[in-house]
Amino acid sequence: MTEYNDKQLEILQAAEKLFAEDGFDGASIRHIARDANVNIAMISYYFGSKEKLLEALIIQRTSGMKMQLENISREDLSPTEKVDRLIDLYISRINKNKCMYQIMHFELSTKKRILNMESFMDMKKENSAIFNKIIVDGQEKGFFRKDINNALITTTILGTLTHFHTNRFYFEKTLGLDTEEAYEAYIANELTLHIKQTIKALLAHEN
Structure with a gap:
């Protein structure tokens, strides 16, 4: 299992909440960044894309x-x-x-x-x-x-x-x-x- 820092965990938490509320397609990276209190570039740096963010979230939650x-x-x-x-x-x-x-x-x-x-x-x-x-x-x-x-x-x-x-x-x-x-x-x-x-x-x- 990948060890995430506090900021990455905040991004994953925000993504999970928005994916659950709005669905994958409805949840935007901009809104995830806003809720995690980070800029979009940081999400891109840590996870690469919204698909990669979902993959990381699934692994993190099921490990x-x-x-x-x-x-x-x-x-x-x-x-x-x-x-x-x-x-x-x-x-x-x-x-x-x-x-x-x-x-x-x-x-x-x-x-x-x-x-x-x-x-x-x-x-x-x-x-x-x-x-x-x-x-x-x-x-x-x-x-x-x-x-x-x-x-x-x-x-x-x-x-x-x-x-x-x-x-x-x-x-x-x-x-x-x-x-x-x-x-x-x-x-x-x-x-x-x-x-x-x-x-x-x-x-x-x-x-």
Whole structure:
């Protein structure tokens, strides 16, 4: 992970806020410079272009996951307990950086512009490999069934959470989540429990 100085971090923060509010196309370098209290030349010097700024932001926000995954994998826990911890980690990180994940998934899914995402993809592969190792360890020890598609476990976790966020207005109305605190509490409790139950049901041996 690249170490950024305070000024670079301020630029990245300003960019994230404006990308989330106005979209990539709507957010101008001029406005990012204004909000970060720097001149346009400084953004160009540090990041080169708006596309490079977005790439740097995605890497900066999604890095650090590998170390946390490795820590969980080394803990003296059963494979089932490790899966619980992994789900907690994924949900907390996405919630903490939900603006960034919204921007990232939009850009990657629409392919409107060419982004050099090799570093992000490499990081994602390494993280997936650690998660998969934990699942395989559980399979070898007899905790989990073997006839499952391990690669789709994280997709199930992230897909459920992403769908909930994408349809926030609907769930707020139908579940009576009328404050930000109530919405966040529902994710931390009911939704997290539902995801854990779903994943455990996928992994469990059939009776």
